[in-house]
Amino acid sequence: MSKLGAMWLLFWPLLGSVRVYATLDSTYVAAVYEHRVILNPLPHIPLSRRDALRHMRQNLAVYEEQAALAAEQGAQILVFPEDGIQGFNFTRGSIAAYLETVPDPREETWNPCTEPARFNNTEIQQQLSCMARRHKLYVVANMAGVQPCPPKAQPTSPCPADGRWQFNTNVVFRSDGLLVARYRKHNLYFEDAFDKPPQAEAVTFDTPFAGSFGLITCFDILFYEPKINLLEMGIRQMIFPTAWMNQLPLLDTIQFQTAFSLSTGVTLLAANIRSDGLAMTGSGIYSPSAAGAYHHARRGDPEEGRLLVARILALGPVTGTLPGRVYSLHDGCPSPPPPPSSTFTATMMHDPFRFTLLNGSEGEAEVCDGDLCCRLTFRRFPGNDELYALGAFAGWHIVNGRYAVEVCAVVRCAGSQATSCGQIVEEADTKFHLVLEGTFKTPHVYPSVLASGYTLERPQRVEQSHGRVTMEHSHMATGLVTACLYGRAYHLDDQ
Numbered sequence: 001m002s003k004l005g006a007m008w009l010l011f012w013p014l015l016g017s018v019r020v021y022a023t024l025d026s027t028y029v030a031a032v033y034e035h036r037v038i039l040n041p042l043p044h045i046p047l048s049r050r051d052a053l054r055h056m057r058q059n060l061a062v063y064e065e066q067a068a069l070a071a072e073q074g075a076q077i078l079v080f081p082e083d084g085i086q087g088f089n090f091t092r093g094s095i096a097a098y099l100e101t102v103p104d105p106r107e108e109t110w111n112p113c114t115e116p117a118r119f120n121n122t123e124i125q126q127q128l129s130c131m132a133r134r135h136k137l138y139v140v141a142n143m144a145g146v147q148p149c150p151p152k153a154q155p156t157s158p159c160p161a162d163g164r165w166q167f168n169t170n171v172v173f174r175s176d177g178l179l180v181a182r183y184r185k186h187n188l189y190f191e192d193a194f195d196k197p198p199q200a201e202a203v204t205f206d207t208p209f210a211g212s213f214g215l216i217t218c219f220d221i222l223f224y225e226p227k228i229n230l231l232e233m234g235i236r237q238m239i240f241p242t243a244w245m246n247q248l249p250l251l252d253t254i255q256f257q258t259a260f261s262l263s264t265g266v267t268l269l270a271a272n273i274r275s276d277g278l279a280m281t282g283s284g285i286y287s288p289s290a291a292g293a294y295h296h297a298r299r300g301d302p303e304e305g306r307l308l309v310a311r312i313l314a315l316g317p318v319t320g321t322l323p324g325r326v327y328s329l330h331d332g333c334p335s336p337p338p339p340p341s342s343t344f345t346a347t348m349m350h351d352p353f354r355f356t357l358l359n360g361s362e363g364e365a366e367v368c369d370g371d372l373c374c375r376l377t378f379r380r381f382p383g384n385d386e387l388y389a390l391g392a393f394a395g396w397h398i399v400n401g402r403y404a405v406e407v408c409a410v411v412r413c414a415g416s417q418a419t420s421c422g423q424i425v426e427e428a429d430t431k432f433h434l435v436l437e438g439t440f441k442t443p444h445v446y447p448s449v450l451a452s453g454y455t456l457e458r459p460q461r462v463e464q465s466h467g468r469v470t471m472e473h474s475h476m477a478t479g480l481v482t483a484c485l486y487g488r489a490y491h492l493d494d495q
Contacts, residue, residue: 030310031137033307034307043095063131070307092162100146132174142169142171143171210315214235231266236266249484262459281297291313295308348391372440372441380433385430388412404488405486406487412481413425434483442489450484
């Protein structure tokens with residue numbers, strides 16, 4: 001392990017202050033695996049336990065191969081994706097044979113590999129435990145868990161008619177096979193087979209090589225609980241199994257994964273499913289120090305799994321200011337308004353954005369949606385052949401979930417007409433120097449720059465002051481697809 005000193009200063013001004021992270025005087029090697037899951041072709045038809053195990057062991061055979069490869073490259077922790085063992089599209093009844101009881105490691109000390117007979121019907125946990133033990137690494141996997149309802153279920157989470165709760169569950173096994181963490185997904189995404197836990201769980205586990213990690217799953221990353229709860233606990237390393245369907249131009253997997261890491265100063269280990277038919281791809285090892293790795297398949301790439309391995313800095317608990325609050329960086333004197341511009345409404349990701357076109361090779365633009373005003377100063381090259389627009393939306397996103405957002409975004413339009421702005425675009429030739437600014441009511445704003453061919457670019461400057469967030473970026477390696485300030489107004493979600 002390389003010696004880096006006991007403390008590390010991270011100057012990331014989005015939250016308006018310098019934050020100091022304790023380190024363990026070391027780096028560590030993390031691995032994530034993007035898995036092309038072997039699916040049950042008839043997920044709505046119940047199977048016997050024997051047939052369900054036969055199916056799951058096909059995926060676990062791939063996991064075993066990848067664990068060996070990760071260990072050969074020095075990995076100390078390996079993360080597998082959501083739904084990677086059993087797949088998806090089950091009904092509540094048809095997933096029954098896939099379920100296993102996962103004991104709470106805070107109450108039970110159990111090594112499934114060395115104590116296989118202690119709990120019945122735990123073959124999958126036994127195999128994962130032995131995988132961790134065999135390859136001497138921490139293994140994080142997602143599986144289908146079950147728990148009988150207590151005699152008196154909570155009013156907020158009544159007992160289902162079949163007498164059990166079924167949970168989308170992350171499990172963590174130590175390098176000797178011990179079960180050390182269990183997390184049940186809180187924010188479900190059209191998952192008929194699973195129940196929402198009675199309470200949001202802020203689950204962490206400790207490692208000897210990198211300190212503490214927190215656990216979230218897929219849709220959790222867009223919501224307050226348990227993500228912000230973990231941040232408020234000081235957790236600065238998070239594990240993120242996901243089965244994420246890409247949503248350009250604002251919520252591509254790697255786009256939001258890196259935005260979350262940058263805005264919160266968190267290391268994120270993200271493992272996704274690979275499925276061309278479901279637009280699932282995009283995994284990464286993201287660190288606020290800029291070290292790491294990511295992968296995003298492109299159109300025409302072979303549909304196959306991908307193992308990512310990277311050495312990154314170990315981050316301990318934060319000392320000083322916590323995320324989610326606004327701190328003054330400067331007085332933020334308002335600059336003069338740009339020239340008036342015509343605006344129009346077009347749909348982007350099912351939301352009615354107010355847009356204004358970017359005219360000329362350089363200039364300024366402004367567009368507002370209610371109290372949210374977005375301003376852009378830009379210079380672009382090599383020319384004006386591609387149409388771009390500045391968009392603003394403040395309100396509730398209500399398709400495939402309901403949550404409140406405030407968004408400022410520069411997007412390449414799909415065609416030469418204004419009506420094409422907000423549509424899916426993957427490639428671009430036009431490079432920008434830009435300063436994008438928005439007046440946000442929420443302090444939770446996630447900045448990203450996504451370039452042509454699913455290439456991530458790291459914003460050169462992000463500042464927040466008195467509700468105003470500013471992102472500056474230049475010297476692009478390739479054309480701009482989206483530059484975005486994606487705000488989440490968590491406090492409005494329940495209204």
